[in-house]
Amino acid sequence: xxxxxxxxxxxxxxxxxxxxxxxxxxxxxxxxxxxxxxxxxxxxxxxxxxxxxxxxxxxxxxxxxxxxxxxxxxxxxxxxxxxxxxxxxxxxxxxxxxxxxxxxxxxxxxxxxxxxxxxxxxxxxxxxxxxxxxxxxxxxxxxxxxxxxxxxxxxxxxxxxxxxxxxxxxxxxxxxxxxxxxxxxxxxxxxxxxxxxxxxxxxxxxxxxxxxxxxxxxxxxxxxxxxxxxxxxxxxxxxxxxxxx
Numbered sequence: 001x002x003x004x005x006x007x008x009x010x011x012x013x014x015x016x017x018x019x020x021x022x023x024x025x026x027x028x029x030x031x032x033x034x035x036x037x038x039x040x041x042x043x044x045x046x047x048x049x050x051x052x053x054x055x056x057x058x059x060x061x062x063x064x065x066x067x068x069x070x071x072x073x074x075x076x077x078x079x080x081x082x083x084x085x086x087x088x089x090x091x092x093x094x095x096x097x098x099x100x101x102x103x104x105x106x107x108x109x110x111x112x113x114x115x116x117x118x119x120x121x122x123x124x125x126x127x128x129x130x131x132x133x134x135x136x137x138x139x140x141x142x143x144x145x146x147x148x149x150x151x152x153x154x155x156x157x158x159x160x161x162x163x164x165x166x167x168x169x170x171x172x173x174x175x176x177x178x179x180x181x182x183x184x185x186x187x188x189x190x191x192x193x194x195x196x197x198x199x200x201x202x203x204x205x206x207x208x209x210x211x212x213x214x215x216x217x218x219x220x221x222x223x224x225x226x227x228x229x230x231x232x233x234x235x236x237x238x239x240x241x242x243x244x245x
Contacts, residue, residue: 007216011168015154015206019059022205030203030230031062037232038066038150043197043225047148051078051099051132057117060152061201061230067108077102078132078146081121082174096181097174099146101130101139133181145186146196151175153200156227157208157215158235164223165236166215167200179222199238200227207235 038044050070055062070077078099085096100121102108111119121129127137135141155168169175182196207229208215217223226238 001218004216004218008168008171011213011216012154012171015168018205019203022059022203024058026230027058027060027062027203032065033230033232034061034201034228035065035069037228037234038201039069041199041226041228041234041238043148043199043238047075047197049076049078049144049146050148050150051080051146052150053152054079054111054119055152060206061203063150063201066150067102068105071102071105071108076130077108078130079121080174081126081131083123083126093173093177095172095174097178098134099132099178100126103129132178133185143189145189145191146182148197148199149175149179151198151200151224153202153206155206155208155215156200156202156224156235157210159223160210162223163237165200165225165227166217167221167224168215168217173220176220176222180220197226197238198222198224200224202227203230 044050052063052066052070054067055064067077067079078101081098081100082095083098085092085094108119111121114120127134130137130139130144131141132144132146133141135144151167153167153169157166158164159166179196179198186195207227224236226234226236228234
């Protein structure tokens, strides 16, 4: 495990420098391509309830157009919300992630940036909102599961044995623990497996070719079903059904 953590830290450092050198104009252009590609994907078109990360100002795909499109299309749109873990026990993280629903476009536009420049939910409004791990409440959060999660990452590649997408996150484990809890909730609601599809969104600079090495993963790292790159390519199992017609 120590060797795995060292490998992950090294790759994050390499990618940090690589992404720092990526021009903002390229990021904006690639983000537009990812948005237009996503709109052709059946997994997105058919999703009724999805979560999407809200972007840092630079260094990753910008998701503003995606959020606006999903809200305009009448989808239930959830965004990440970090908070202190209410359950204190050995081995559990001190901070965890929930997904909290945006009410509408005006609600989204009212979000204020946090210290990283990411638009963020006002903590005072969370209890009034539908969320994945809230409830029972008036918003029926106790029955809420997601259809699709659009995920960020630092680096991605393809597992040559399974064809699944491997993802290197930022090292906090927020998505890993969220997905574990989402699976438990799905089981508690009578579903043997969580039906949620996991789709990464990435700049072309974030996708590793075999010659650049491999994304190091451990037993807790969840493979993705697909990945959309900034050049419009779709990687992984979802590439087999990338059109709605």
